[in-house]
Amino acid sequence: MQIRIEPLTNPRPVEFPPELGFGRYFTNRMFTQRYSPDDGWHDAAIVAYQPLALDPASHVLHCGQDVFEGIKAYPRPQSGASFFRIDQNVARFNHSATRMGMPVIDPELHIEAIEQLVRMERDWIPNQPGSALYIRPVMLATEKTLEVRASRTFMHFVILSPVGPYFGSGLAPVPVFISHDYVRAMRGGTGEAKTIANYAGSIFVTEEARARGFQQVLWLDAVERRYVEEVGGMNIAFVYDGKQVRTPALSGSILPGVTRESILQLAPDLGFEATEDRIDVHEMLADIESGRITEAFAMGTGAVISLVGRFGYKEKEYVINDNRTGPVAQRLFEALTDIQYGRVADPYGWTRNISVDAVDSAQSVARA
Numbered sequence: 001m002q003i004r005i006e007p008l009t010n011p012r013p014v015e016f017p018p019e020l021g022f023g024r025y026f027t028n029r030m031f032t033q034r035y036s037p038d039d040g041w042h043d044a045a046i047v048a049y050q051p052l053a054l055d056p057a058s059h060v061l062h063c064g065q066d067v068f069e070g071i072k073a074y075p076r077p078q079s080g081a082s083f084f085r086i087d088q089n090v091a092r093f094n095h096s097a098t099r100m101g102m103p104v105i106d107p108e109l110h111i112e113a114i115e116q117l118v119r120m121e122r123d124w125i126p127n128q129p130g131s132a133l134y135i136r137p138v139m140l141a142t143e144k145t146l147e148v149r150a151s152r153t154f155m156h157f158v159i160l161s162p163v164g165p166y167f168g169s170g171l172a173p174v175p176v177f178i179s180h181d182y183v184r185a186m187r188g189g190t191g192e193a194k195t196i197a198n199y200a201g202s203i204f205v206t207e208e209a210r211a212r213g214f215q216q217v218l219w220l221d222a223v224e225r226r227y228v229e230e231v232g233g234m235n236i237a238f239v240y241d242g243k244q245v246r247t248p249a250l251s252g253s254i255l256p257g258v259t260r261e262s263i264l265q266l267a268p269d270l271g272f273e274a275t276e277d278r279i280d281v282h283e284m285l286a287d288i289e290s291g292r293i294t295e296a297f298a299m300g301t302g303a304v305i306s307l308v309g310r311f312g313y314k315e316k317e318y319v320i321n322d323n324r325t326g327p328v329a330q331r332l333f334e335a336l337t338d339i340q341y342g343r344v345a346d347p348y349g350w351t352r353n354i355s356v357d358a359v360d361s362a363q364s365v366a367r368a
């Protein structure tokens, strides 16, 4: 891919505040390219981070054709940085795009563009404990039209954000509200795609839950409002009897998380049983009350693993493991982050090292 590089006229100095938070700070540059039916993807460039110029009639503002991803580059003391399962994210980006009637991007070219951007922005890779460089690719519909049909033109951009842990509290358990009145996604809808409408519809419910002292919302299936789906921007798992990790099977309305899939692979290798099936919320809550469920945790790129300390459902509270961090989630968190941060060898081939020394050479990419 031929990427035009625009010089920076006024780069901001690299500075990390003591509290990085999540997605609050952005680097000096961004990647952009455009799509039209005649030219396909074209005009690939790395330019100064800047506002987008969008026509008020741009399709995305009226019909919402927009997909995005969330990937992390983890700091490496020797070699600069390492992507975690970036191939899965670019594949999911294309699945989301197809579901939303948008064009796909050649996966290798997509990764190459991200690598080039990360190499140029290497000084922004934070190395405080638990931190990483978060990568946000977005594709949006730019055609000037109010017609309800696929846009003919699109823009793809990638921005980078040095981030700390998603929940500043690390592995400390968070309270989660189980929504009965509102749903996130239904089978046959867009829940499997990472598209903005899924998130827009969840905000009001999450704000209501926050006002009631909860941090996140657990969604149930849209038809029976009975089967557990996922939590906010994360998948969910329950630990039974301290040894079985159980997560809802992908139903068609759940986002297939990369972290979820990694935990499902990792758990048996650590001696835990891993199962995917339908989880009835009433049985799940009864299993918390009887003590069979010993831990509950959410999984996603932002927080990696986040413990649930208690659920609220229809005015009743269900406390798990005395609101304390549990050993299985702790073990899985350590094993996964050890691989992500390169503290142990990666037997799964999940990490892809980026050599950040040779800034301009795509040849310098070494695959781990």
Ligand SMILES: Cc1ncc(COP(=O)(O)O)c(C=O)c1O
Binding pocket: 070, 230, 232, 233, 234, 235, 255, 256, 257, 258, 259, 260, 299, 300, 301, 302
């Ligand atoms: C709705 C939803 N579910 C689950 C996840 C977890 O996916 P991943 O592990 O790929 O970050 C995310 C984050 O992308 C999400 O937005």
